[in-house]
Amino acid sequence: MSALDALTSALRCLPGVGVKSAQRMAYHLMQHDRNGALQLAQALQVATQQVRHCTLCHTFTEDEVCATCADPQRNRSQLCVVETPADQAALERTGAYKGRYFVLMGKLSPLDGIGPKDIGLQKLFDRIAVDGEDAVSELILATNFTAEGEATAHVIAQALKGRGVHVTRLARGVPVGSELEYVDLGTIAHALVDRR
Amino acid sequence: MSALDALTSALRCLPGVGVKSAQRMAYHLMQHDRNGALQLAQALQVATQQVRHCTLCHTFTEDEVCATCADPQRNRSQLCVVETPADQAALERTGAYKGRYFVLMGKLSPLDGIGPKDIGLQKLFDRIAVDGEDAVSELILATNFTAEGEATAHVIAQALKGRGVHVTRLARGVPVGSELEYVDLGTIAHALVDRR
Ligand SMILES: [Zn+2]
Ligand SMILES: [Zn+2]
Numbered sequence: 500m501s502a503l504d505a506l507t508s509a510l511r512c513l514p515g516v517g518v519k520s521a522q523r524m525a526y527h528l529m530q531h532d533r534n535g536a537l538q539l540a541q542a543l544q545v546a547t548q549q550v551r552h553c554t555l556c557h558t559f560t561e562d563e564v565c566a567t568c569a570d571p572q573r574n575r576s577q578l579c580v581v582e583t584p585a586d587q588a589a590l591e592r593t594g595a596y597k598g599r600y601f602v603l604m605g606k607l608s609p610l611d612g613i614g615p616k617d618i619g620l621q622k623l624f625d626r627i628a629v630d631g632e633d634a635v636s637e638l639i640l641a642t643n644f645t646a647e648g649e650a651t652a653h654v655i656a657q658a659l660k661g662r663g664v665h666v667t668r669l670a671r672g673v674p675v676g677s678e679l680e681y682v683d684l685g686t687i688a689h690a691l692v693d694r695r
Numbered sequence: 696m697s698a699l700d701a702l703t704s705a706l707r708c709l710p711g712v713g714v715k716s717a718q719r720m721a722y723h724l725m726q727h728d729r730n731g732a733l734q735l736a737q738a739l740q741v742a743t744q745q746v747r748h749c750t751l752c753h754t755f756t757e758d759e760v761c762a763t764c765a766d767p768q769r770n771r772s773q774l775c776v777v778e779t780p781a782d783q784a785a786l787e788r789t790g791a792y793k794g795r796y797f798v799l800m801g802k803l804s805p806l807d808g809i810g811p812k813d814i815g816l817q818k819l820f821d822r823i824a825v826d827g828e829d830a831v832s833e834l835i836l837a838t839n840f841t842a843e844g845e846a847t848a849h850v851i852a853q854a855l856k857g858r859g860v861h862v863t864r865l866a867r868g869v870p871v872g873s874e875l876e877y878v879d880l881g882t883i884a885h886a887l888v889d890r891r
Contacts, residue, residue, distance in 0.1 A: 501757060502738070502741045502742040502744075502745045502746050502757055503742055503746050503755050505738045505741065505742065506738040506739060506741075506742040508738075509731070509734050509735040509737075509738035509739075510709075510735065510738075512724070512728050512731030512732070512734065512735055513706075513709075513720050513723070513724075513735075514719060514720060514723045515716070515719075515720075519876075520711070522781060523710060523711075523781075524709050524710060524711075525742070526755075526779060526780065526781070527709070527710045528708070528709075528739070528742075528743075529742060529743075529746050529755060530800055530801075532708050533743045535705070535708030536708070536739045536742070536743050537739065537740065537743055538705050538708065539705040539706065539708055539709075539735075539736075539739055540735075540736040540737075540739035540740045540743075541705075541736075542698070542701045542702040542704075542705035542706075543702060543705075543724070543732045543733065543735055543736035543739075544733065544736045545698050545701065545702075546698040546699055546701070546702040546721070546724075546725060546732070547724075547725075547729045547732050547733055547736075548698075549698045550698050550699050550725050559699050559722075559725060561697060561698055583722060584722065585718060585719075585722070604726055605726075680715075
């Protein structure tokens with residue numbers, strides 16, 4: 500296989516990139532942006548080596564514990580469950596939440612074979628079980644308002660019944676069927692205040 | 696900048712990849728496909744190091760001269776001008792052409808500031824000027840049937856007037872406004888036979 504074919508084939512590991520797009524990308528890099536190609540190669544290697552998961556909230560970080568979890572100003576008794584770091588970032592941009600997070604890094608999706616074990620639910624339940632100053636008194640379910648996000652929220656809420664934690668859900672100010680990361684700040688902020 | 700942000704930013708060197716897509720790609724690679732990320736890094740480095748241009752036809756190759764130009768079975772007196780290696784591949788798949796190619800690696804696009812110097816037209820004219828056994832008697836213009844492709848074909852045809860080479864254009868069997876790489880084989884083969 501030629502180096503160009505190998506590159507085209509390797510580019511297909513990117514989500515949403517088919518044969519034609521991969522070929523266009525490979526041609527573009529070789530013809531117009533070899534410097535960008537080398538920077539991308541470098542960034543891929545560094546990230547693969549250094550990015551890991553926060554031991555507390557499961558999001559991406561380069562340290563043992565992420566900056567949000569390490570921040571002493573955050574309310575330790577509130578835990579907000581989101582699907583992805585992008586969703587967490589959307590919530591952070593509202594400035595309306597001062598608690599901590601748990602990032603599922605996915606959602607339940609039975610049709611794709613993604614069950615509770617694949618999205619770290621046990622890790623979440625272990626986190627809820629912690630006593631002492633890190634004890635969680637309120638869990639805010641901020642999974643997306645899609646079928647899978649709702650199912651994920653439902654499964655978590657059911658599993659935590661009688662565990663002494665107050666489980667709330669973002670208010671339906673968020674348009675049904677949409678994904679948090681594309682929702683405007685005001686709507687998200689409102690939904691946070693009206694959580695049920 | 697974190698390693699993840701650096702990766703997201705580096706992914707934007709890929710054509711058609713905006714901020715949101717880059718972030719999704721970075722998350723996907725870190726969460727689900729670190730092996731793919733490392734393979735892509737490797738492929739980018741190898742390709743950047745090894746891919747260069749054929750000294751005869753200007754297409755990508757890892758050698759001095761590409762396999763098509765080096766093939767003694769190809770008719771040396773016919774030269775087919777295409778915009779990209781993908782277009783050349785589309786013509787090759789028809790099996791209807793046995794001459795050689797010249798790959799412009801672009802097209803004239805005055806609005807984007809892409810002029811004759813940016814797409815190697817001088818190199819093409821030098822190629823046409825060669826005498827002896829590599830002399831070209833027919834030049835087939837197979838640029839795309841888009842506004843820019845037509846303009847490119849027109850400029851080349853004008854420049855070669857009175858240079859003793861027979862200049863033809865793919866027949867309009869190819870639907871106007873479309874790009875060669877997406878056209879079915881039969882249409883391309885027909886257009887080759889009917890070239891004018
Ligand atoms: Zn954390
Ligand atoms: Zn060649």
